[in-house]
Amino acid sequence: MIIIKNIVIKIGGSLLFSEDLEINIQQIIKFCDIIKANQYYNKVIIVCGGGKIARKYISAIRYVHSNETSNDIMGIKISRINARLLMEVIGESAFPIVPKQFEELAQALLFDKIIIMGGLQPGQSTTSVALEVAEFINADQVVILTNVTGIYNKDPNKFDDAKLIKNLTLDELQNLIINNSNEKQAAAGEYRIFDAVSLQIMKRSKIKVYVVSGTNLDDFMKILDGNSDFNGTLISN
Ligand code: UTP
Numbered sequence: 001m002i003i004i005k006n007i008v009i010k011i012g013g014s015l016l017f018s019e020d021l022e023i024n025i026q027q028i029i030k031f032c033d034i035i036k037a038n039q040y041y042n043k044v045i046i047v048c049g050g051g052k053i054a055r056k057y058i059s060a061i062r063y064v065h066s067n068e069t070s071n072d073i074m075g076i077k078i079s080r081i082n083a084r085l086l087m088e089v090i091g092e093s094a095f096p097i098v099p100k101q102f103e104e105l106a107q108a109l110l111f112d113k114i115i116i117m118g119g120l121q122p123g124q125s126t127t128s129v130a131l132e133v134a135e136f137i138n139a140d141q142v143v144i145l146t147n148v149t150g151i152y153n154k155d156p157n158k159f160d161d162a163k164l165i166k167n168l169t170l171d172e173l174q175n176l177i178i179n180n181s182n183e184k185q186a187a188a189g190e191y192r193i194f195d196a197v198s199l200q201i202m203k204r205s206k207i208k209v210y211v212v213s214g215t216n217l218d219d220f221m222k223i224l225d226g227n228s229d230f231n232g233t234l235i236s237n
Pocket residue numbers: 011012013014048049050051052054071072073074075076079118119120121122123124125126127129187188189190191192193
């Protein structure tokens with residue numbers, strides 16, 4: 001069997017840590033085991049978010065300055081430490097360096113290893129990184145693992161009547177982002193599931209994007225298997 005599919009998976013920082021900042025190591029091991037068992041994809045790239053720990057650091061340095069670029073850099077550094085954590089768990093199947101820019105990623109792609117990354121440059125989220133990387137490697141799909149089941153019409157952590165949206169076009173996603181954005185939307189640590197940069201990249205690359213739960217990895221496994229009967233959101237044109 002010739003495998004030519006490529007996939008990029010973003011694991012949100014909210015999945016890596018508990019509310020009290022413990023590392024969710026059992027869940028991380030489960031996720032990494034699924035990735036290591038993969039037989040369907042040629043290139044697999046994982047992008048780690050910064051999570052609560054990144055936001056803690058960012059809010060601490062906000063006491064001493066309001067330089068958003070420096071705050072973003074702090075978030076990027078933490079996301080790379082998170083990437084390093086997953087690299088350790090994946091072990092020998094992982095490329096042993098976290099690429100910090102596309103030239104380093106190009107080098108890593110020369111090897112038959114799972115590549116794990118964090119952030120790249122200020123002004124965006126790790127979701128944007130996942131989409132940029134997907135465009136770069138011509139990925140068939142991007143899967144975003146988050147702490148809710150998919151994309152809702154409003155924040156499911158705040159509203160009981162929030163409804164899961166199973167299929168979303170890019171125009172609908174754009175309206176959702178505009179309607180739910182506030183003045184903090186573009187601050188370090190505050191780029192929500194999709195920021196403006198990620199929307200732009202999705203528009204030009206036309207890549208299929210799945211948003212599913214990373215807490216219960218069943219739907220994630222269905223997507224890897226190509227099973228369309230998953231609970232979550234598919235964004236496409
Ligand atoms: P994210 O906000 O993407 O991680 O990155 P997260 O918190 O895990 O994401 P969600 O909420 O689960 O989806 C952490 C911070 O790192 C900076 C930003 O400040 C971002 O909020 N960052 C990350 C960048 O500036 N550039 C990048 O390329 C990536």
